[in-house]
Amino acid sequence: MSTSTESEVAEAQEKAPIQLEVTVESPQACLREVVVTIPEAEVQRYLKDAYDELVPEAQVPGFRSGRAPRKLVEKQFKDRVTEQVKGSLLMDSLSQVTDSEDFSAIGEPDFDYNSIEIPDSGDFKYQFQIEVRPEFDTPTWKGLDITKPVEEIGEGQVQQAIDRVLSKYATLEATDAPAELGDTLLVSAKFSLDDKVISEMEEEKVTLQERLSFTDAVAAEFGSAMTGVTEGDSKSVSVTLAEGIEDESLRGKEVEATFSVVEVLKRQMPELTESFLEELGDFDSEDELKSFVKDSLVRQADYRTQQELRKTVIQSLAGDANFELPESLVKRQTMRELERKVLELRRSGFDEDAVRRFVNASKQNAQASTESALREHFILEKIAEEENVEADDTDYDAEVALIAQQSDQPERRVRARLEKQGQMDALRNQIIERKVIEMIVEAANVTEEKVDSSSDADDNEFAVYHSVIAAKEEANIPEAKYDDNTPAGAEKEADKA
Secondary structure, three states: OHHHHHHHHHHHHHHOOOOOEEEEEEEEOOEEEEEEEEOHHHHHHHHHHHHHHHHHHOOOOOOOOOOOOHHHHHHHOHHHHHHHHHHHHHHHHHHHHHHHOOOOEOOOOEOOHHHOOOOOOOOEEEEEEEEEOOOOOOOOOOOOEEEEEEEOOOHHHHHHHHHHHHHOOOEEEEOOOOOOOOOEEEEEEEEEEOOEEEEEEEEEEEEOOOEEEOOOEEEOOHHHHHOOOOOOOEEEEEEEEOOOOOOHHHOOOEEEEEEEEEEEEEEEOOOOOHHHHHHHHOOOOHHHHHHHHHHHHHHHHHHHHHHHHHHHHHHHHHOOOOOOOOHHHHHHHHHHHHHHHHHHHHHOOOOHHHHHHHHHHHHHOHHHHHHHHHHHHHHHHHHHHHOOOOOOHHHHHHHHHHHHHHHOOOHHHHHHHHHHOOOHHHHHHHHHHHHHHHHHHHOOEEEEEEEOOOOOOOOOEEEOOOOOOOOOOOOOOOOOOOOOOOOOOOOOOOOOO
């Protein structure tokens, strides 16, 4: 009975919250700098618990297992136990701080674990930085006046979409004939600014459309310049650098691109035979293919409708939610936001050509588009928290199924890839945001308005992943207040042995 009681007391002490002192500073919006002070008595409690667990099993030369004197065990295993206790103190105290402090974290604590050490005597102090959600009053979202655009998908659009699908399976045959819009060109390119070559693109297949977009630039008259070229020709085309590139001195500048035509390729469209329909997606008939394509077009139209509704809702709410977004936060979130939008496009039925166009357009104005998306996310996330809007398993299953359907891959493989790439959180965000928009629209005064479909709006542009100006890599780590993450006054004291 006594042994059991002692064990229960020890377990209760182990689980007892750490007595600690926390100071929080706000060096900038969405960033908190936290200094945690753990009294020496708490450090000693953790050390005692660690040695209490180790001594009965410690193996020390010259002694039977668990029979070595405690002081000898403490001396021999000091470094290992101290490191173990440091990890436990950090994990437990960080958990207490993030649970109890009046801020909502959106990232992991930023500190250098290896630079933090437990002092031989005195209080244990460490500091970290953490990104947090901005603070603002929840805007009034019920009863908004909203115009909802509604698209109708006709048979002509379905046939155009089928032709685009078939063109991806077309055979390409080299020809000596002059290139026409819609042909495929195999080209290499050199990009020059002030007579200096700044980048090169090696043998890229591009569809000859009027516009050719790059990650950070656009050739707006590519089609006009390249129509009529034949194998071996070279053409100079003006390329305009994006207004959103990092180097302000280069924004909007004209770059000369010299395209060398390696081959002109004409497309031979496949016939819709039974074997081809089966290869295309295990379709039993042409009607089943049309039904599938129409469903994708409907999802694309729904996506555009949701984006317009989202824009209208955010414009109505943003005026009551003023908050600053630091540039450092925006930069760190750029790639994450882009990945989220790509997931949303894929589940909405867009093909990889459309995804490339979107990626290039986003990267050309990355900071502005990311800041806008983050602002929207924080507003919608706050409403979601207050209204208890959550994503459940069926929501995830539905999203994965739509992405799998569009990519023609098994759902299990799609889910495994998303989990491996850490994109399930992005999936969760888009589910939550969509649910909140739907909730706001349901509570709004909605007027429907028929609009022409814009599904073919980007058919005059082809996109390639190439940076005309190589991007500079910059560290995204906030500037440390202390070189070793140890707050002032917490320096290690000299050994007092």
